[in-house]
Amino acid sequence: MKNKIILFAIALSLSANLALAQDIYTLQQCKELALKNNAKVKNSRLEVEMAEQTKKEAFTNYFPSVSAMGIGLISEKPMLTMQSEQGAVGMMKNEMIGAMSASQPIFAGGQIVNGNKLAQIGVETSKLQKQLSDDEALLQTERYYWQLVLMKEKVKTIEVVETMLARTYNDVSKSLEAGLITKNDLLRVELEQNKLAGNKLRAANGAQMLKSALGQHIGVLPDTFEVEFPAFDNASSPLDVRAEHAVALSQRTEYLLLGKGVDAAKLQVKMEIGKNLPSVAVGVGYNYMNFDQGRVTESKDNFGMVFASVSVPISGWWGGSHAIKKKKLEVQAAENTKQNTAELLLLQMQRLWDELNEAYQQVQLAQKSIAVAEENVRLNEDHYHAGISILSDLLDAQNLLQQSRDQYTEAATGYLLKMSEYKQATVTLSTQNVSSTFAPSNLFNNNLKV
Secondary structure, rough: HHHHHHHHHHHHHHHHHHHHOOEEEOOHHHHHHHHHHHHHHHHHHHHHHHHHHHHHHHHHOOEEEEEEEEEEOOOOOOOOEEEEEEEEEEEEEEEEEEEEEEEEEOOOOOOOHHHHHHHHHHHHHHHHHHHHHHHHHHHHHHHHHHHHHHHHHHHHHHHHHHHHHHHHHHHHHHHHHHOOOHHHHHHHHHHHHHHHHHHHHHHHHHHHHHHHHHHHHOOHHHHHHHOOOOEEEEEEEHHHHHHOHHHHOOOOOOHHHHHHHHHHHHHHHHHHHHHHHEEEEEEEEEEEEEEOOOOOOOOEEEEEEEEEEOOOOOOOHHHHHHHHHHHHHHHHHHHHHHHHHHHHHHHHHHHHHHHHHHHHHHHHHHHHHHHHHHHHHHHHHHHHOOOOOOOHHHHHHHHHHHHHHHHHHHHHHHHHHHHHHHHHHOOOOOOOEEEHHEEOOOOHHHOOOO
């Protein structure tokens, strides 16, 4: 029995040490971890590296193409037999042929130059796509973070109301013992306590799921970290982050990507034209031949050569003209897409601005509701103790306080998310702390009179 107690104590000690060993991450640290560990962000970095390799591959087309060839033949008997006065002479039994050539393109219709330009655009495009991946990772980190804060704060709010209900339960129990009330009042308080326990369990499970999702997103095991809960109140005005939408448009990654798409489409036109132009190349070669090696009929020879080639796609001009027209139409389509998307991006920024202002107003209203709900609880407690109000009024007041606190938490986290979405849309999203958006407060630390 003594050994069991010792083992149990050791287990408790280890559990406590593990809990203490958990890292506590701020929102900024979560963002940094997401940019470092998130799988999509990692893949976007690999896409940039692949584009760089494609660019280097295209650059090699500026240099000569060198090739070599060799043939060796050992036959059981001569492949040819020649009759002479001295008799039959076998030929082509042991053969060796070698050749090497180098070809340098002089003119390829601009395909090499434009191909390298396309490869460069590919690199720039991959970097912009990486920026999109980074932005989405940052925004998703904020979503998970603030949803987790929301659930945790709901648990804290329930604990506050549980404290009030526990006090109410004691008061009602004493009144029942004194014969002042019926047992129905006590049962009603117990029902409220059971309802709170169920809500607390759901909120705690929701928080755990969100913590696991955040951990997967930032590449950290959920059991090894906790998040820092900010204390904030008095949200700063949206005017502090107001941006000039027309200016922000020119810096939007999506808009820049569309510009690269137009540039690439124009180069594709030049590439298609180049396919229908003559191509000129020059080259040098060296050949070595050794027939009937080691025989009386052995013959050796080697020689070098210089050559030039001109290729004109005469029959391809007809179909090529239509291919060129098609590429030009693709340029127009890319420009139309760019213009249309620019208009949609401006509409998006305006919509997010309107939603940000609405969320700000919701925070202001929720703050006022908490003050009213706190006063309502205080008055109903006093009235109930004085015997001038009924239990249901007190329980309703406590429920309203819980609802008002939950509404404020939802409004505050909703405002922060809208702030992040607007900043991302106006190219101002960063890893700044929440303190720049909210002034410090103890509201989220449960400094509530109960």
